[in-house]
Amino acid sequence: MSENVFTQRPLGDNVMLINPGQELQNDNSEEMVEALKSAKSNGYKFAIIDMVDLQYISSSGICSFLYSVQEWRDNGGDIILCNVPASIKGVLELLDLKQYLKIADNEKVAASVCGVKS
């Protein structure tokens, strides 16, 4: 796979949009942990993880956001996944995580769940 580009940008005052790039695995999962920590400490209530470019996710990649979900919910917000490719949805389903995680079809739907007006 080619070089991975990890990006993030705010969507309004309460929402941080994070795009992990083409892969989220052991070598860059810490980047996701840090991005979520930093967004939360900067007062964002919601994080949207945009998987539009994601081709591969490892167990470590899943853990990088899975273990923060409850913390965000306890804080009155959430972590929402969007543009999740079918193969990655399949992996989440195998782990029985589809019920636990909030998954939106696309960025627009995810943003509206977070209260961002289009």
Add this chain to the structure above:
Amino acid sequence: MSIKSNDVKTIVIPFDLNNRSPAGFLKDIQSIIRKSEKQLSLNCVQLKRLNKEHIIVLLNIIHSRFNVGMEVCVESASPALLKVFYELGLSKYIKSNLNATSSENGALLISTSLITGNPFYDEFKTDSLSLQQSLNDFERYLVSNNIGDLPRMALYTIYYEITRNILEHSGLNKKDKVSVYAYNEKNRFVLRFIDYGIKFDPSSCPGELNLGNVLKNGRRRGIGLLLVHRLSSSIRYKRSEPGANILTIEKKWRA
């Protein structure tokens, strides 16, 4: 290549790649055996150790012979070579002087059903870069064998999780190598991982995840093996003497 027939039924070929390319050696052997119904015997008397090229040649020969219902015979193999054959799961399928290792149970690597495609073999050092190169090679192998998107994703994930686990938890240093042997039949794929790290049996990992407990305890491990269990049709582990972890994973899927 010097060839002799030690009886009317057998062609003996020295198994030695000195000054020869593996592809050239394989091509010569295949042109010889294609014309003959005789048993093929590889004489290992000159062979001190098996490197990656030898193993790839050997696997290709064994697979191509099994496709036509023939066995491969190995002569004069040293105990060190027998050990490698055993770890690769080949002892059951190689005739001749492998009695010492015939106690292996349930070796699964080659069945007599039709095997499609060439086998995959790789060995790599336990560092991230070498692992990534091996993953790339494995992905190319899956693509070249026309494995569909979903099983390809599953097999890639199994390969990634197991090798990553070895890299992070086996206690091996970066110069130590991990070997992976794989082959593909129609809608069935077999992977075998061999490493000399600390004893670890992933087949005994509980195949269930209690998400509530995991989240409550903030436990960050265990999901990888659970994923492997959920993606695999069967997982078998064996600890060989003197200390190889041999993990065989089978994945079946519907066409």
